[in-house]
Amino acid sequence: MHAQVSPTPPPSPRQPTRPIRALSRGLEVLAELNRRERAAIHTLSSAVGLPRTTTFRILETLRLAGFVERDPHDDCYRPTVHVRALADGFDDEAMIAHIGKAYLPELAEEIVWPMDIATPAGSGMLVRETSRSPLALEPGGIGDVLPMLASAAGRAYLAFSTTAVREVILDSLAHSPERLARDRPEIERILQESRAQGFGLSQRARRISQEVTLALPLRAADRVLGTLAVRFAATAVPLRRAIDQFMPKMREVVDKIEAEFGRPTWSAPCLHPPR
Numbered sequence: 275m276h277a278q279v280s281p282t283p284p285p286s287p288r289q290p291t292r293p294i295r296a297l298s299r300g301l302e303v304l305a306e307l308n309r310r311e312r313a314a315i316h317t318l319s320s321a322v323g324l325p326r327t328t329t330f331r332i333l334e335t336l337r338l339a340g341f342v343e344r345d346p347h348d349d350c351y352r353p354t355v356h357v358r359a360l361a362d363g364f365d366d367e368a369m370i371a372h373i374g375k376a377y378l379p380e381l382a383e384e385i386v387w388p389m390d391i392a393t394p395a396g397s398g399m400l401v402r403e404t405s406r407s408p409l410a411l412e413p414g415g416i417g418d419v420l421p422m423l424a425s426a427a428g429r430a431y432l433a434f435s436t437t438a439v440r441e442v443i444l445d446s447l448a449h450s451p452e453r454l455a456r457d458r459p460e461i462e463r464i465l466q467e468s469r470a471q472g473f474g475l476s477q478r479a480r481r482i483s484q485e486v487t488l489a490l491p492l493r494a495a496d497r498v499l500g501t502l503a504v505r506f507a508a509t510a511v512p513l514r515r516a517i518d519q520f521m522p523k524m525r526e527v528v529d530k531i532e533a534e535f536g537r538p539t540w541s542a543p544c545l546h547p548p549r
Contacts, residue, residue, distance in 0.1 A: 299324060303332045304353070307342060311368075312352040312417055345416070347406065352416075366535075367393035370492050370499045371402035374531045378405045381527050385504060385520055387511070391492070392420060392427040393500035397447055399427040402500070412480055422447060423454045423461065426487035427501040430474030433465040434491040435498045440465075473521065474501070483507040488520060490528050494535055502528055 299322070306321050307313055313321075319329040333351050336342040342351050354372065374391045382389060382405040391403040398419040406415060422428035422443065432440050447455040454460060468474045474489040489503035504520050511519075 299328070300332045300336065303329060304336060304341065307333075307351055308353050312345075312350050314348070314350050318351070350416075366494065366497075367499050368402065370494070370531060370535050373534050374492065374500075374502065374527075375403045377527045377530060378403060381405070381523060384523055387504050387506040387520075389502065389504045389524075390427070391500055391502055392489075394422075394431055394443075395419060397443070397450065398422050399425060399431060399501065412485075421452065423452060423464075424476060424478075426474040426476040426489035427503050428474070429464055429468050429476065430489040430491045430501045430503075431498050433468035433474060434493065436496055439498075474503075477508070480507075483509040486511075486513060486516065488516065488524075490521075490524055492528060492531055492535075494532065499535075502531070 302322050303318055303324070306318055310317070310321075315326055315330050315333065318333070319326045322329070324332075333342060333344075337344055337351070340356050341354055343354050344351050353368075371391045371393055378389060378391070389405040390401045392399040392401045394400070398421055401416055401418040401420065404415045420427050422432065432443060435443075444455075444458075444461065449455075472490075474487075474491075476487045476489075478485045478487070484507070485505055486508050487503050487505045489501040491498045492500040492502060502524055504516075504524065506516055506520075
C-alpha cells in the first residue's frame with residue numbers, strides 16, 4: 275500500500291503590505307519642508323493636514339535623526355544637508371550655505387556687523403544664513419530675497435558668474451519693472467567695477483543711517499554658488515576702513531568654505547535604531 279501524497283498547493287498571491295501610517299506622515303512632512311526650505315509648525319501642519327501636536331512630534335523625530343534643524347530664534351524648521359541622501363532637492367547652493375553656517379559665529383565675533391550667506395533664487399538672491407547681529411540697522415534674515423541688480427550679493431554673483439549664466443539672468447530681468455534692468459551700460463559698468471575690486475558693493479538708505487553691503491562670491495570651479503556679505507552703517511564704519519578690516523577676514527572664511535565644499539567627504543548619516 276502506497277502512501278497517498280497530496281499535491282503541493284500553488285503559492286498564494288502575496289497579500290498587499292499594510293503601509294506604516296506614521297512613516298507616510300513623516301515623509302509627507304519632510305517633503306513639504308524640503309519644498310518650502312523653511313517653515314513653522316503651524317504652516318506645515320496646515321499644509322499637510324495634520325494636527326500641530328502630530329506635526330511637532332514628527333519634526334522633533336526628524337531633528338533627532340539629523341534630517342531637520344530648528345532655529346532657536348523663531349522655532350522655524352528647515353532641512354539639513356543629510357536630506358541630500360534622500361533626494362536631489364538639497365542642491366549645491368544649499369550645501370555651500372550649510373557649510374558656511376558653521377563659520378559664521380566665529381567670524382561674527384571678529385566683525386560683529388551682520389553677515390549673510392545668500393544663493394541665487396530666480397531673479398533674486400535668497401538669504402539662507404545670517405549672523406543676526408545686534409548692530410543690524412533693520413531686521414532681516416533667513417528667507418529674505420534680495421534684488422539681483424541692486425544688492426551687493428546679486429552684483430557679486432553676476433560679476434563672477436560665467437558669461438552664459440549672466441546673460442540668461444540679465445535677459446530674464448530685462449522686462450522687470452526695475453529701472454536699472456533696462457540700463458545695460460550701467461549694469462556693465464557696475465559688474466566691471468565689481469570684478470576689478472573683487473567684491474560686490476551696494477548702498478541703501480535706512481532710517482538711522484545709510485547701509486553699505488560688501489559681498490564676496492562663493493565659488494566651485496567656474497560656478498558661483500552663492501555669496502558671503504557683511505552689512506554695516508556708513509556713519510559708523512567708513513568704506514575704506516571696512517574694506518581694509520573686513521575683507522581679509524571674510525576672504526579667509528570664503529577660502530575655507532570653498533575648500534570644504536570641494537572635499538568629497540559628505541555622506542548619509544549612519545542611523546542606528548534605539549536599543
